[in-house]
Amino acid sequence: MRVIDVNRIVGPVPTGDVPSNDAPGLLGELDRLAIDAACVVHSHDLYYNPTAAAALPADPRLIRVPVVVPGPLGSTASAKLVRMCPTEHRFPLTGPHGLAAARELSECGTSVLLTLENLGEIHRLATEVPALRIVLINTGYRSLRELADLMDVHPEVRVDTSTLCGHLHVEWIAERYGAHRVLFGTGAPVTDDAGPRFQLDHLELPAADVELIAGGNVLELLG
Amino acid sequence: MIIDAHGHLGSWFAFAIPDSSTESLVRVMDSCGVTTMCVSHLLAIGPDARAGNALLLKEIERFPGRFLGYAVYDPHDPEAAERTADLLAMPGVIGLKLHPDTHEHPLDGPGYQRAFELAAEHDCIVLAHGMFGSPWCGPDRFATVAARHPSVELLMGHAGLFPAGFPAAAEVAVQHPNVTLELCGSRMTARHLAWLVETVGADRMAFGSDALFLDLRVGLGRVQLAPISAADRDQLLFGTMTRLLEARR
Numbered sequence: 083m084r085v086i087d088v089n090r091i092v093g094p095v096p097t098g099d100v101p102s103n104d105a106p107g108l109l110g111e112l113d114r115l116a117i118d119a120a121c122v123v124h125s126h127d128l129y130y131n132p133t134a135a136a137a138l139p140a141d142p143r144l145i146r147v148p149v150v151v152p153g154p155l156g157s158t159a160s161a162k163l164v165r166m167c168p169t170e171h172r173f174p175l176t177g178p179h180g181l182a183a184a185r186e187l188s189e190c191g192t193s194v195l196l197t198l199e200n201l202g203e204i205h206r207l208a209t210e211v212p213a214l215r216i217v218l219i220n221t222g223y224r225s226l227r228e229l230a231d232l233m234d235v236h237p238e239v240r241v242d243t244s245t246l247c248g249h250l251h252v253e254w255i256a257e258r259y260g261a262h263r264v265l266f267g268t269g270a271p272v273t274d275d276a277g278p279r280f281q282l283d284h285l286e287l288p289a290a291d292v293e294l295i296a297g298g299n300v301l302e303l304l305g
Numbered sequence: 306m307i308i309d310a311h312g313h314l315g316s317w318f319a320f321a322i323p324d325s326s327t328e329s330l331v332r333v334m335d336s337c338g339v340t341t342m343c344v345s346h347l348l349a350i351g352p353d354a355r356a357g358n359a360l361l362l363k364e365i366e367r368f369p370g371r372f373l374g375y376a377v378y379d380p381h382d383p384e385a386a387e388r389t390a391d392l393l394a395m396p397g398v399i400g401l402k403l404h405p406d407t408h409e410h411p412l413d414g415p416g417y418q419r420a421f422e423l424a425a426e427h428d429c430i431v432l433a434h435g436m437f438g439s440p441w442c443g444p445d446r447f448a449t450v451a452a453r454h455p456s457v458e459l460l461m462g463h464a465g466l467f468p469a470g471f472p473a474a475a476e477v478a479v480q481h482p483n484v485t486l487e488l489c490g491s492r493m494t495a496r497h498l499a500w501l502v503e504t505v506g507a508d509r510m511a512f513g514s515d516a517l518f519l520d521l522r523v524g525l526g527r528v529q530l531a532p533i534s535a536a537d538r539d540q541l542l543f544g545t546m547t548r549l550l551e552a553r554r
Contacts, residue, residue, distance in 0.1 A: 097468065100496065115530060223491055223519055224320035247491060249517035250333070254323040276495035280526020284337050 084297035085282065086119045086145075087112070087275070088163075089195060089219045089242050089267030092138065093125030100271040105139045111270070112143065115279045119143040121300065123165050123195075132171050133157040145304065147195065150187070153179035158186070162304045163217075165195040168203070176206045188214040193303040195219050195242075201228050208236035215303060216240065220269050223248040226255075233259050242267030243278050243295070252295075253286050261291035265299045307339045308546040309521070311432060311462055311487050311513025314364050314372075315347035315357065322517060327364050330517045331371055337525055339514075342372055343432070343546070345402035347518070349377035354385070358392055365397040373550075375402035375432050378423075380416025386423060393427045399550060400430030405441035407434075412446040413453070421454040428456075428553050432487065435461040437470020444473040451481035458483055458549055460511065463490040464501060471497055475504045485545060489515035489524050495531035502533050507540035511549075 094103045102108035112120060120143065126136035127149040133156060135148055148159030151171050156179070164187065168175040175196075184207055187194055193215035196204060208216060219242045221229060226248060232239050233255070243252055244267040256264050266282055268275035285292050316325040334342060346364070349357025354377045365372045376392035378401045379385050392398055401420055403412065410416045412433055424431045435442050447461050464486040465474035478484045488498060488510060501510060514524030528541050 098496070114532065226321040226323070230321075245491060247520045247523040248320065249322050249520055250324055250329060251520065271494070271496065273492075274494035274523070274527055276530035277520075277523035277526040280337075280529055281520060281522040284333075284522045284526075286332075286336070 083293050084119075084301070085117045085266060085279075086121065086297040086300045087117050087268050087270070088121050088217060088265045088300045089244050089269050090120040090122045091125050091128065091271060092122040092144065093136065095125050095271060096129060097272070102271050105141060105144060109141065109143060111275070115275055117279065118297065119145060121145045121147045121163055123147045123149060128167065128170065132167070135159070150183060150194070152177075152183035156183075158183070160190075161192060163193050163195065167197065169197070169199050175200070175203045176210065181207070181210055184211040184214050191305070193217060198222070198225055198228065201231065204239075205232060205236070208232065208239055212236070212238065214238060217242055217265055217303075219267055220245050220273065223251065226251055229255065230258075233263065239263070240265060240299070243281065244269035244273055247277065247281075250286070252281065256287055256291055256295070261287065261294045262299055264295045266296050307512070307525070307542045309339050309342040309514050309516070310460060310511040310546050311489050312342040312344040312516050312521075313347050313350070313518050314344050314361065317347050317518060318351065325517060327368065330521070331368055333516070333521050334371065337522055339521065339525065341370070342516070343375060343399060344372050345375040345377050345432075350402065350404045350407055354379035354382060355388065358388075362392075362395055362398075372397065374398040375400050375430075377402045377404070378417070378420040380408050380410040380414070380420070386419040389420065389423055390427070393423065393429055399553065400424065400432060403431060403433040405434060405446075406436060406439055409441060411440070412442045413449040417450075421450060421457055424457045425454055430458050430460060430549055430553065432460040432462055435463050435465055435474065437465040437467045437473060444470060444477045447484055448477045448481060451477070451484045455483055458485065458552075460485050460487045462487050462513070464488055464493070464510075466490045467492050468497055471501060475501060478505045478509050484509075485549065486510045487513040488528070488541070489513040489519065491519060493527060495527050498527060498531045499533050502537050502541075507533070507537035508545060510541055511545040512541045
């Protein structure tokens with residue numbers, strides 16, 4: 083089973099001294115937790131300048147996830163998986179620029195990581211750009227009803243497991259919507275990696291579903 | 306053997322728990338090796354301590370050997386002291402659960418004074434919800450009650466809950482030998498946990514999951530895969546709670 087973390091940060095973060103300060107440190111953490119690869123956003127892109135992609139050494143286990151900021155003050159990226167951070171980078175997700183960027187991503191077959199912050203905005207985005215593949219990340223353990231509201235009507239909305247840590251929530255999502263809509267993620271180092279990794283090995287799901295969650299689904303998104 | 310120091314039975318209003326059956330919790334416990342879980346009932350923490358505590362006793366009886374109970378002490382119930390004293394005499398009940406945030410009463414306030422006195426009289430454990438920044442149960446209030454009731458073993462639930470509060474929680478545990486940090490919470494990471502072990506010592510900390518409020522496997526995995534020694538891991542998973550429980554027999 084290939085295990086790929088869809089939601090990881092590399093580089094220093096403002097809230098602590100972390101092993102993943104650099105690429106070798108992150109690779110050491112992945113080894114320690116038996117994670118084969120990770121889709122990584124550079125912390126400089128998140129917390130410093132989202133319009134200038136920070137340098138990251140090439141490594142086949144680290145799949146770069148560029149940050150996209152819509153509009154004339156933003157940046158685009160050519161990748162199969164990108165991240166948009168409307169709250170951190172202060173742009174309206176479903177304003178004219180946001181929707182234009184989303185349509186462009188959709189047309190290019192690019193998937194987008196989005197934090198579940200504004201349910202209405204994500205609902206509008208998925209309605210306006212229904213073919214856009216959205217992976218909701220960092221959803222928290224209290225959001226299952228909100229997730230159900232989105233996932234019932236938007237088939238291209240998926241969810242990661244980073245903070246999907248309510249009692250058997252992963253199983254409920256996988257059984258109702260299909261395991262193809264759940265992706266293993268951690269959000270580390272901001273959120274915990276050990277818990278979701280252990281959870282992955284103990285899911286009450288068929289082995290084929292676990293393989294999809296562990297890495298099969300993200301590989302499909304990455305083409 | 307793994308002992309979970311902080312668990313719950315029942316359901317909760319603020320988010321969905323699709324399967325809140327005790328059977329589902331026992332099934333997950335079995336799948337990842339948790340022998341015993343120390344639990345309170347969420348109905349008791351929420352609106353109805355009397356009914357919730359009664360359900361707790363039924364579930365302890367229904368699953369022999371799997372659960373130990375904390376009776377919830379409602380600081381607003383004028384009969385709480387008598388009712389709780391009766392509960393502490395029941396088989397399987399090991400202590401009291403206090404939730405100052407839900408009951409909106411400070412941990413060191415007058416409504417809980419009798420709870421701590423009962424705990425001292427019955428030589429039982431007190432698990433209290435702890436949350437850095439809370440007006441009701443920040444680490445500073447644990448310091449106050451720990452000093453006031455030095456014979457009571459006090460578990461600080463969530464070790465302060467937020468990363469910004471872990472240093473304050475650690476400081477309270479270092480200063481007060483009757484305070485043990487319990488480790489569950491959605492903001493805790495394995496890295497934070499390792500820092501707490503290094504700062505406080507694993508013998509002053511205990512694994513808890515907050516299941517079935519949270520996913521047991523996530524909390525347990527944080528300990529199982531944390532960058533700590535095997536001896537410290539064992540101490541967190543059963544050593545500390547074994548010591549606290551055996552001292553009370």
